[in-house]
Structures are given as C-alpha cells and as structure tokens.
Amino acid sequence: MDPAPLLARHVARFEAALDRLTPPADTRPERLHRAMRYSLEAGGKRLRPVLCLAAAELCGAAPEDALPAAVALECVHTYSLIHDDLPCLDNDDLRRGRPTVHRAFDEATALLAGDALLTHAFVLLSTAHADRPGLAHALIRELADAAGSRRLIGGQMEDVLAEKRADVTAADLEFIHRNKTAAMLEASLVMGGLVAGTPEPTLTALRRAGEHLGLCFQIVDDVLDATADQATLGKTPGKDARAGKATYVSLHGLETARRLAAEQTEAAVRELAAVPGDSAFLRALVASLARRDR
C-alpha cells in the first residue's frame, strides 16, 4: 500500500484544524501570537498529528474527533523545538530552511512563545472536550506524562548532558531516544485510541508500536547523518561525528545500526497488526519512515 494519498488527506485535515484551534495572530499580545503561529505554520512532517488521526480511525473513530488531540500534540512538539533551538541549548539559526523563532523574533519572544504553546495544548484539550470531561482528562493525563520531566524533558536534559560526556553507553542513548523521541510518538497513537474509546489491551499495543517507531526513527536519523549526501539530506551530514556525539552508528557501527532499525520497524508493524481493524495505512507509514532518505 502507498501511504501517500491518505497521508496527504490527514495532513490537510490537520492543517485546517491547526488554523482554527490556535489563537489568531492578531490576538493581544500580537508579537507573542505571531511567533506561535510562525513556528506552528513552518510545516514539517506533521508525524505526531497524522499518527493520532490514523490511530483514531484504526480504532473506529472519525479522524475529525481526534483533531484537538492532534493539534495539542503538535503544539507540544513545536514548543520543544523552539526551546531546543535556543542559544542555551542547540543554538540553531535555521529550522526547515527558515530562521528559528529566536532569530526571526528574539530570545525573549521565543522563550515565551514556547511556554505559550505548551500551555495552549492543555487549554485546547480542556476546552475542546468540555462536554466529555472523562475524555479530556484521559487525553491530558497521557500528554502531560509524555511531555513531563521523566520523558520528553528528561530525555532532552540527558541529551544535553551526554554532549559533554565521553562515556555515553548504549543504555544512555536508548534512555534519551525512548524519552526525547518515542514518548511523544507513543502518546500520539494512544491519544488517537483514547478518542475512539479503545480498551486497555489495544492502547498497550499502540503504546508499544509508538515506542518501537520512535527508536527506529532515531536510529535511521543517525544512519542518515553518517551516510547521506548533503543534497539528498537537505542539511549538512556528518554533524554528529564532527561534534563527537554518541549515536547508534558511533556506538554500534553502521551495519548493526541498520539491523537495529529494521528490528524496531518490524516490531512496530507487528504491534500495529495486532490492533483490531485495518492498520494497513499505519503499517505502510511506519515502513516508509524506516526507508526514508532524508
């Protein structure tokens, strides 16, 4: 199955909702809301929203019912990128070919726009589902947990610390990616399932699929950084090696890293296949992410 047509439909649906479910750019204070929209509208794969909409559909809900969850996930993802790019963390000037928020605006605005996007995720989930407080509560619990100090932010913190260490182990690297990357992918699939009122065993399969997908995604990133040419990758390859950064490739070698990526992909596909319903799109999407060349 070619996932591209349904992927495009999910992305289009999501983009329309993103515009509707975030404050207009002329909301006071304008500078803050313009910065929030500048970063939200920068594009990107929209992977987390698509996983959420597709999981909702797989579990029998209308994808439209998962739009607030999808937008909340993207708000949290975008906030984490804005803060990541700040001078005290990665100090990046460009993201997706455009100036990062602190370059396009300034550091204070970027800091506050990140804070505002994180907060908006919870505003959105609690207002959009005001008539179903049980659902709002379950979605918020899942998202807050994935974004919290033990997961997304914890992975981020250990990533920062690892850059200054020469003794990073394979277990350390797995902790970082399990939390920095996989946590939000797990939440994306689980929140889709929650919207559909899916029972616990299925939520567990979705969570496991997200975890495997997150690890696969990160290993493929490391492999591409070590092997791709600049024209294909769209950014400078070899950055990790030059920075002396521990990666799956530096710790395990290229061949083992490729094998580990394939294993994680297979495991993700297996978990998805165990979910009752038609998981063909999600399985094809996962396979295409493992095969990507940028």
Next chain:
Amino acid sequence: MDPAPLLARHVARFEAALDRLTPPADTRPERLHRAMRYSLEAGGKRLRPVLCLAAAELCGAAPEDALPAAVALECVHTYSLIHDDLPCLDNDDLRRGRPTVHRAFDEATALLAGDALLTHAFVLLSTAHADRPGLAHALIRELADAAGSRRLIGGQMEDVLAEKRADVTAADLEFIHRNKTAAMLEASLVMGGLVAGTPEPTLTALRRAGEHLGLCFQIVDDVLDATADQATLGKTPGKDARAGKATYVSLHGLETARRLAAEQTEAAVRELAAVPGDSAFLRALVASLARRDR
C-alpha cells in the same frame, strides 16, 4: 483578626504536600529534578497555595482536598519565575537571597526545569484527581487558561515590550498586571472553590476578589519601590524609576497610587464578604498584603 496563625498552618500543610507531590530529587535525570526542587523549595510567600487552601475551606471543603491544586499553582508560579530570571528576560542573579536557577545550575537546566514544572502542574492535577475526572478537568481548564498566552504569558510578553517603550499608558499597565499578576491569583481562589464544588455565582465572586487583589498587590509593589528604604524592603528600592519603567507611581503619582491600592483592597474584601461562609481569614490576609512594607 490576625491572619498569622492560620497562615502558618496553611503554609506548613502546603510545604509537606509540595514534598510529597513532586518527583524526588534522585529521579532520573537527577540534575533536572534537583533544579525543580531547588526552585520550589526556595520559600517565598506561598500566596497562591494559601489562597487556594483558604478558598476551599471558605467554601466548605477540607483544605487537604485542595493540596494538589495548591501544589500545581506553585509549580506554575515557580516556572514563571525561573523563566523570568533568565538572561533573555530579567537577567537576575538572585531570587530570595539565593542564586537564581540558571546561576546555581546553568541556563539549559533552568530552561528545562521551568518547562518541567509547568508540565508537572498538569501531570499532578490529572493524576491526583484520577477518580474525579470532572474535577480534574475543571481545575486544569482554569489553570491552563490563567497560565496561557492571553493571560500570564501575555502579561509577561507585554511587560517585556513595555520596557522598551516610552509611551506606556495606564491601560497598558493595567493589562500587564491584570494578566501577569492577577490571573494566577484569580485561579488560586477559583480552584479552591472548584475543589469544594462551589456554584458559579460564588466562583465569580472569588474570581473578582482575585483580580482586585492582584491589582492591589502590584500597586503596593510600585509604591514600595518608590518609597521604602533598602533595609525594610530587603532589596534595592528605586529600581523602577532608574530603569525608566512605567509604574502606577510614575503614571499616577504617589498619592493617587496609594488611593488606587486602597480601592482595590476594599473591592477584594467586599467580594470575599459576599461569599457564603466565614471569610474572616481571607479578608484579613488581603488587608495585611495591602499594608505590607516589603
């Protein structure tokens, strides 16, 4: 009525819960969790938690039932201080006589500890009230709204922008304080009321009391900065005037500022008196905040 004895009891109750309801300092990653606790345990007035516990008691709940809400409020307040102190905003080296988080740790850790505290507020509200999803939902909605881009962060953004402007009006200043300070005081009282299952008209009175208290608190701050001596204030007075910052004193003069503070105090006390129940403690607390000399 002297509010001091009950104030001390509320603070002691809160401090014990703060320790219980935040991740231990040795949670992985340790550096992140140590920074979160370093800032949470720095003390301060604990005004927001006390308002929340007292409002719950006023409305007929056991103050203990409001402890998760009180801790969540303090997490959000503390995160806003950590981010405020960062070099790209106020660039403060000291807070309450101790090095700020980015001085005691580093900027990256301070940024992430702030993010983690904001997120923890929602983790806490959704887990502590897992058996009452309706309550969890109402508390989260109230807190997210108060902390959001139109209120706490919006006030913060306009405050940053106002520092670079020479034409700040009285209406601009009120927007800043209504959102930067009053929003969280409103939420503190309202969340106490929500824990007690208080009906809407009373919640509205609590919200109005918080708004008046927030404005009074800020005007008194401005008056103290213009009049107090360093020994009494515990920090350098006259900072605002030297920075050319618009304040209630610079815009309205000292006498009018004092009158406005008295009017806001009276209005807050009047709203509290309208709430059914014994509001003597909260009214005395508000009066004592208006009379404070530091």
